């Protein structure tokens with residue numbers, strides 16, 4: 029059996045509530061071959077209507093495959109402002 | 111249950127600073143319902159009272175502080191008002207909104223609007239205490255920063271609860287993007303209204319009111335207020351997010367998506383640029399959240415910094431997103447402390463952060479390209495990314511010292527003294543520096559900026575949602591749908607406005623602003639985006655995306671058509687003017703020559719505009 033992948037997630041602002049642990053960076057395990065979408069589903073974040081995703085600092089889509097040590101940014105649209 | 115009370119006073123205060131006389135006007139109920147307030151009342155006043163073609167600093171220009179019918183009602187978001195005049199920056203329709211407490215206080219004093227005309231022989235401030243109106247000597251306040259002025263006016267009047275709208279030194283010095291500062295942190299920022307106030311020798315309007323604003327149907331109002339309060343407590347809801355972080359929490363996603371406004375809209379992302387955001391401010395500064403009148407969302411930052419190298423006074427609030435971007439990544443600056451300091455300076459000196467930041471960013475690019483010579487720089491350094499340069503030049507612009515004198519004219523006027531290469535790099539629409547949302551990535555802004563009557567303005571008067579918020583006096587951030595807005599309007603005023611009438615109110619506002627602009631010389635080719643926004647950003651995921659001029663031109667024409675204007679010339683059709691009840695306004699304004707005739711008559715009973723126009727304007731979140 030292929031061992032799970034450990035990736036680092038940076039959930040922005042109140043998205044932190046979906047992930048175990050504390051702090052700005054959360055380490056989580058996902059099955060080998062998992063995509064960002066799999067990660068989102070596993071933690072229930074896919075219910076959020078609009079997300080901006082980053083993989084290792086670059087804009088990413090949900091079908092991007094994950095590798096061990098990847099850093100995943102998960103952001104929601106927030107207020108604009110005057 | 112509708113009662114006899116209502117939130118409209120039907121009283122407009124007119125102050126002629128040349129003669130020193132104040133008069134009370136009592137418009138007919140029909141007039142108040144037709145024009146309501148905010149942008150609509152401003153557009154009506156400018157059209158019917160400002161002589162065509164005058165300079166914005168002519169005493170005959172009007173400065174209008176217009177509340178909305180909801181302003182002052184105790185409901186979240188019911189704090190907004192607008193200020194308007196012919197703009198010294200664009201020479202066109204000038205208007206900008208503010209929240210805070212000042213508008214609600216003016217309503218409590220018994221007024222729907224203040225119209226200022228003329229020019230005082232020496233600096234004065236206006237004191238409005240319910241029905242008592244007085245012009246007081248402000249010579250000793252001239253030249254002072256906004257913070258000390260508010261304190262001195264309150265001491266002078268012996269009442270710490272007086273609310274003050276004022277200009278800073280920038281307005282006195284006729285900086286063309288000077289703003290009007292309310293409660294030290296709520297600015298009517300755009301289009302240079304502070305300079306108009308300065309040209310009239312009016313330092314401030316201090317207000318105190320003691321008459322409660324009673325809604326016609328308080329239960330309906332309370333129901334909406336309860337819903338907002340509940341949402342504010344629910345994690346994941348927009349009101350909760352706004353409550354927790356305020357504005358400026360989407361900088362990181364802009365950076366990732368590649369449309370962070372960077373170095374005069376040139377780049378698209380910037381190393382460290384995403385550090386200038388609301389979360390960083392929360393983490394790095396001593397801050398708390400404050401609110402506007404009656405608002406449970408409490409999204410207003412108050413930032414305090416006490417460090418050996420930088421101190422920031424929380425009485426000036428804290429930077430909102432536009433300020434963070436305009437004097438942050440747009441000037442290449444990623445030091446969040448410097449951005450907080452810059453915000454404090456802008457509110458103390460009384461300047462619009464968007465136009466000021468954008469003008470400095472443009473100047474930095476000119477220096478980088480060698481298009482601004484030593485003589486014009488007069489010893490100043492202006493380097494992208496230098497917080498020291500940024501803060502120093504903010505001060506020089508307000509005092510019009512050295513290169514600050516040139517930049518105080520705004521980026522377009524300054525560029526015209528340098529030549530075509532410099533002008534081609536100004537990011538403006540109609541002379542107003544474009545706000546910090548990039549239309550190359552945001553379709554709603556792409557549709558909005560070219561047609562907004564004030565120019566490159568993100569609050570989106572061009573769109574129905576934001577146009578109506580402005581007119582009725584409601585904050586854009588509240589997640590009210592159109593039916594809730596209508597409920598609030600009727601429950602506040604006791605009127606029975608229908609969805610169609612509300613829609614017509616919006617159309618009336620933009621059509622009057624259009625007529626004013628046409629009369630003042632606007633051409634259809636001015637409804638465009640600047641060259642820079644038709645070039646791709648230099649870095650990031652959007653570096654290959656080109657926004658075509660055809661796309662923008664087609665959308666502008668569609669906008670004209672949807673609003674009952676001639677798609678070729680942008681002139682309102684005669685049947686639109688008639689349908690909206692604006693025939694006498696157009697005649698009084700000497701604007702009938704700017705009205706077009708439709709080639710084919712409309713089918714009977716059909717309104718001359720689209721029933722649901724495409725939404726332009728401020729993003730809902």
Ligand code: SF4
Nearest residue numbers: 187402405407409585
């Ligand atoms: S949402 Fe924020 S800006 Fe709007 S009224 Fe409430 S506190 Fe003021």
